[in-house]
Amino acid sequence: MIYIMVKFNVKNPSGFPEFAPAAENLRQQWVQIISDVFKKYGFISITTPLVEREENLLGKGGNAKEMYALKRVHDDTNGDSGNALRFDHTVPLALYVARHFNDLTFPFKRSVIGPVFRGERAQKGRFRQFDQCDIDIIGNEKLDIKNDALVIAVIVEIFKKLNIGDFKVRINNRKIFNFLDEQSTEVINVIDDLEKIGLEKVTENLLALGLGQSVVDEVLELLNQGSLETLQDSEGKTELQQLLDALKSMGVDENCYQIDTSIARGLDYYTGTVYETQMMGHPEFGSVCSGGRYDDLASVFTNKNLPGVGISIGLTRLFSQCLDVGIIMPEKSSPTEVLLIAADQEALPRLLELGAELRNSGIVAENYLENKKLVKQFDYADKLKIPYCVVMGERELAQNVVQVKNMNTGEQKTVNISECIKVFR
Amino acid sequence: MIYIMVKFNVKNPSGFPEFAPAAENLRQQWVQIISDVFKKYGFISITTPLVEREENLLGKGGNAKEMYALKRVHDDTNGDSGNALRFDHTVPLALYVARHFNDLTFPFKRSVIGPVFRGERAQKGRFRQFDQCDIDIIGNEKLDIKNDALVIAVIVEIFKKLNIGDFKVRINNRKIFNFLDEQSTEVINVIDDLEKIGLEKVTENLLALGLGQSVVDEVLELLNQGSLETLQDSEGKTELQQLLDALKSMGVDENCYQIDTSIARGLDYYTGTVYETQMMGHPEFGSVCSGGRYDDLASVFTNKNLPGVGISIGLTRLFSQCLDVGIIMPEKSSPTEVLLIAADQEALPRLLELGAELRNSGIVAENYLENKKLVKQFDYADKLKIPYCVVMGERELAQNVVQVKNMNTGEQKTVNISECIKVFR
Numbered sequence: 001m002i003y004i005m006v007k008f009n010v011k012n013p014s015g016f017p018e019f020a021p022a023a024e025n026l027r028q029q030w031v032q033i034i035s036d037v038f039k040k041y042g043f044i045s046i047t048t049p050l051v052e053r054e055e056n057l058l059g060k061g062g063n064a065k066e067m068y069a070l071k072r073v074h075d076d077t078n079g080d081s082g083n084a085l086r087f088d089h090t091v092p093l094a095l096y097v098a099r100h101f102n103d104l105t106f107p108f109k110r111s112v113i114g115p116v117f118r119g120e121r122a123q124k125g126r127f128r129q130f131d132q133c134d135i136d137i138i139g140n141e142k143l144d145i146k147n148d149a150l151v152i153a154v155i156v157e158i159f160k161k162l163n164i165g166d167f168k169v170r171i172n173n174r175k176i177f178n179f180l181d182e183q184s185t186e187v188i189n190v191i192d193d194l195e196k197i198g199l200e201k202v203t204e205n206l207l208a209l210g211l212g213q214s215v216v217d218e219v220l221e222l223l224n225q226g227s228l229e230t231l232q233d234s235e236g237k238t239e240l241q242q243l244l245d246a247l248k249s250m251g252v253d254e255n256c257y258q259i260d261t262s263i264a265r266g267l268d269y270y271t272g273t274v275y276e277t278q279m280m281g282h283p284e285f286g287s288v289c290s291g292g293r294y295d296d297l298a299s300v301f302t303n304k305n306l307p308g309v310g311i312s313i314g315l316t317r318l319f320s321q322c323l324d325v326g327i328i329m330p331e332k333s334s335p336t337e338v339l340l341i342a343a344d345q346e347a348l349p350r351l352l353e354l355g356a357e358l359r360n361s362g363i364v365a366e367n368y369l370e371n372k373k374l375v376k377q378f379d380y381a382d383k384l385k386i387p388y389c390v391v392m393g394e395r396e397l398a399q400n401v402v403q404v405k406n407m408n409t410g411e412q413k414t415v416n417i418s419e420c421i422k423v424f425r
Numbered sequence: 426m427i428y429i430m431v432k433f434n435v436k437n438p439s440g441f442p443e444f445a446p447a448a449e450n451l452r453q454q455w456v457q458i459i460s461d462v463f464k465k466y467g468f469i470s471i472t473t474p475l476v477e478r479e480e481n482l483l484g485k486g487g488n489a490k491e492m493y494a495l496k497r498v499h500d501d502t503n504g505d506s507g508n509a510l511r512f513d514h515t516v517p518l519a520l521y522v523a524r525h526f527n528d529l530t531f532p533f534k535r536s537v538i539g540p541v542f543r544g545e546r547a548q549k550g551r552f553r554q555f556d557q558c559d560i561d562i563i564g565n566e567k568l569d570i571k572n573d574a575l576v577i578a579v580i581v582e583i584f585k586k587l588n589i590g591d592f593k594v595r596i597n598n599r600k601i602f603n604f605l606d607e608q609s610t611e612v613i614n615v616i617d618d619l620e621k622i623g624l625e626k627v628t629e630n631l632l633a634l635g636l637g638q639s640v641v642d643e644v645l646e647l648l649n650q651g652s653l654e655t656l657q658d659s660e661g662k663t664e665l666q667q668l669l670d671a672l673k674s675m676g677v678d679e680n681c682y683q684i685d686t687s688i689a690r691g692l693d694y695y696t697g698t699v700y701e702t703q704m705m706g707h708p709e710f711g712s713v714c715s716g717g718r719y720d721d722l723a724s725v726f727t728n729k730n731l732p733g734v735g736i737s738i739g740l741t742r743l744f745s746q747c748l749d750v751g752i753i754m755p756e757k758s759s760p761t762e763v764l765l766i767a768a769d770q771e772a773l774p775r776l777l778e779l780g781a782e783l784r785n786s787g788i789v790a791e792n793y794l795e796n797k798k799l800v801k802q803f804d805y806a807d808k809l810k811i812p813y814c815v816v817m818g819e820r821e822l823a824q825n826v827v828q829v830k831n832m833n834t835g836e837q838k839t840v841n842i843s844e845c846i847k848v849f850r
Contacts, residue, residue, distance in 0.1 A: 008725055008726055010523040012520070013507075013508045016477075016508075021525070025469070027472075040760075041789075042789060044446050044450070044760070045450070050475070052437070052441075056435065068495045072494065100446070103447075110446075115475060146792075147794055150794065153781075245774070246774075249774040249778050250780070250781045251781050333469050334467060334469055335467060349670070352671060359466065364464065366466065370532065370564070
C-alpha cells in the first residue's frame with residue numbers, strides 16, 4: 001500500500017488570515033454595510049496601490065521594523081525594490097492627494113476599505129494583513145469643525161447597522177491641554193496610558209515630567225470632567241461645543257457618543273478632536289474605531305496646507321473578535337435561493353432553461369449539474385442552506401410541471417413550469 | 426521669498442496603478458457588475474490572503490523571477506520572510522480548498538476579485554499589481570462538462586453588462602489533439618503562437634518537432650475547422666458538442682461564442698476545454714478573459730483528486746485599455762444626489778437636520794459645511810456633478826421653505842421644507 005504524502009505545509013502564513021465560506025460571507029456583508037453608509041454621506045470611494053515607495057512610507061510615520069519591503073524571490077541584487085507594502089490608509093491618502101490634487105474638489109471626502117500590512121508579532125487579534133475602513137475629509141487651507149461631527153454621525157450609523165451591541169464613541173479635543181504650552185504633547189502621551197496603568201501611576205508620571213503639583217491637579221481635574229459645562233473656557237471647549245451642536249442638529253443618537261476628557265490617543269499627528277470607540281459589553285476589544293483631527297495631511301509631499309479629520313474601523317480585528325466571543329454566528333455561505341435538481345438526466349436541458357429564466361427575473365438560481373442520485377443533490381442544497389429546490393424528472397418533464405420543495409419546512413408542491421417564476425417572486 | 430521644496434518623489438511606483446476619482450468610480454461599477462453576476466449564478470465569494478508561503482507559490486507554477494518576496498525593511502536577516510505576494514488566484518484557491526476541505530460542499534463554485542502581483546517589466550498595459558476576477562468550479566473526483574458551459578454563460582452575461590462592445594468567447598478542447606499522443610503538449614505549445622507568428626512559421630515549427638508531413642497536414646486541417654460537424658470523432662469533439670448543447674439550453678447568445686480549433690492556451694495546466702475572449706473591434710487587446718478545464722487543482726497540497734474549470738477576467742488591464750482608447754469615459758466621482766447649501770450660516774443647523782432626513786429616506790445627501798460664499802458652494806456641486814442643490818438662507822428659514830435647484834437645467838423652485846423629501850423621491 002502506498003501512502004501519498006502531502007508535500008507542502010498548506011497552512012496560511014501566520015498573521016495572514018482567511019475565513020471559511022460562511023464566515024467570509026458575513027465579513028463581506030459587513031463590508032457592504034460599511035461601504036453603503038460611507039456612500040450615503042457622499043464619500044468618494046478610492047483605491048490606492050498596496051505598494052508605495054519605501055521612502056514615502058518611512059517619511060510619514062512608517063515604522064521600519066514593522067514594514068514589509070518587496071524584493072524579487074531569489075534576486076540578491078534586490079531588483080526593482082525600494083517599494084514596500086502600505087501600513088495604513090493615511091500615507092496613501094496623502095500621496096493620492098498630492099498626485100491628483102488638480103482632479104480633486106475640496107473638501108475632499110474620501111472613503112477606502114482594504115488591507116494594510118504590519119510585520120507585528122502575530123498573536124490572537126493581531127494580524128499582519130488586516131482590513132481597515134477609513135473615511136477622511138480633507139480641506140484646502142481650512143476645514144470647519146462640523147466635519148468632525150459628521151464623521152461621528154457616519155460611525156454611529158455603521159455600528160448601529162452592524163448590530164453587534166451597544167457602543168460609545170468617546171470624544172475629546174486635545175486643545176483643552178493647550179494651557180500646558182510646549183509640555184502638552186508629553187502630558188497627552190502620559191494620559192494616553194490612563195486605562196492601561198491607572199490614575200495613580202499617571203499622576204506619578206505627570207509629576208515626573210516636572211510639572212508643579214498645582215498643574216498636575218489641574219490636569220487630573222480635567223480628566224475628571226463628565227460634561228462640558230464644568231470645563232474651563234478654551235478653544236478646545238468651544239470646538240467640542242460646536243461639535244455637539246452639530247451632532248444634535250443631525251439627530252445622532254445621544255446614547256452613542258460622549259465627551260470624555262480622559263482619552264488622548266498617543267499619536268502626535270492629532271491636533272484637535274480625537275475619537276475612540278468602545279463596545280460597551282466588551283472593554284477587552286479596546287478601541288474598535290479611532291481617529292481625529294489633524295492640521296497637516298501632506299506637507300512632506302506637497303506645499304499645500306491640508307487640514308483633515310478622519311476615522312478608521314479596524315475591520316479584520318473587530319470581526320474576528322466578534323466571531324471569537326460569539327457575537328456573530330456564520331450561517332450561510334451560498335447566495336443561491338433556488339437549486340434546480342434533475343431527478344432524471346433527461347430533464348436537465350429543460351431545467352437549464354428554467355434556471356436561466358429564474359436568474360433573468362432576479363432570482364439567484366443554480367442548476368445541479370452532476371449526474372448524481374437525488375439524495376446527493378438534496379444533500380448539496382442542505383449543506384449550503386439553499387432555501388428552495390425545484391425538482392424535475394421524466395414525469396414532470398412530460399407534464400410540464402416541477403416539484404417545488406421548501407427546504408426549511410419540508411413542504412413540497414407541484415407547480416406548473418410557467419408559474420414557477422411567479423412562485424419565487 | 427521662500428519656496429518650499431516638495432521633499433519626496435510622490436509618483437506611484439511604476440506598475441502599481443491608481444485612478445483619479447471619476448475613473449475609479451467607473452472601475453468600481455465594473456467590479457459591482459462582475460460580482461453581481463458571479464453571485465446571481467450561485468458562486469461563493471471568498472477572499473484569500475495576499476501573501477502565501479513562497480514554497481507553496483513556487484511549488485505550483487510560480488515564476489521565481491516575477492515573484493515578490495516579503496522582507497522586513499532594514500532587516501538583513503530576512504526576518505520572518507519565506508512569504509511572497511500571490512501571482513494569481515489559482516494557487517490560493519488550491520490552498521484554500523486544501524485548508525477548508527471539510528467546510529466545503531462540492532462542486533465548490535467560488536468567485537474571487539482582487540489584486541495579484543507580478544514583477545514584470547512595467548510597460549503600457551502591463552501592471553505589477555492588477556485585479557483579476559476569477560470563477561472556478563471544483564469537483565470532488567468528478568466534474569460534469571456542463572460546468573464548462575456554465576462558465577461561458579457567466580462571462581457572456583458579464584461582458585454584455587459591461588457594455589464595451591462586441592466580443593466573442595472562443596472555445597476549444599485540447600482533447601482533439603489527443604491523437605498525437607505524447608506529442609500533443611508540444612504541438613499545442615506551437616499552435617499557441619499561431620496569432621503571433623502566422624501559419625507558415627507554425628507549419629515550420631510543427632515539422633521541426635519531427636512530425637511527419639501527413640500528421641502536420643492533419644493538425645493544420647484541424648486548425649481550419651469552422652464547425653464541429655467536419656471535425657473527426659474524438660473525446661474532444663464529444664465534449665465540445667455537450668458544451669454547445671448546454672449553452673443552447675441556457676439560451677446563451679450564439680453571437681457571443683464560437684468553436685475555434687486554433688486556440689490552444691500555452692499553459693500545460695489545461696486538459697480539456699480552453700477559452701479565450703476577444704473584443705471584436707480591438708484585436709490589439711489580446712484575450713481579455715481566458716481559462717479552461719484542468720484535471721488536478723491541488724494534488725501537491727492534498728491527496729484529493731480535484732478536477733475543475735475556471736476563467737479569469739484581467740480587470741485592470743482591460744479597464745485601462747478601454748480608458749485609453751475611449752471606449753469608456755469617466756464622468757462622475759461623487760455618489761451625492763443632493764447638496765444642501767446654507768446661504769446664511771444661521772440656516773445650517775436646520776439644513777443638517779434636513780440632510781439627515783433625506784439620507785434616512787434613501788437619498789444620498791451631503792451638507793456643505795464650510796462657511797463660504799454661495800458661488801463657492803455651487804462650484805463644489807458643479808465640479809462633483811451633483812445633480813441637485815437645496816439652498817436655504819435666513820429668509821427661507823423664516824418661511825420654512827428651501828430653494829431646489831436642478832443643476833443640469835438651471836431650473837429653480839421654492840419648495841416647502843416638509844415637501845422636500847417627496848420632491849426627491
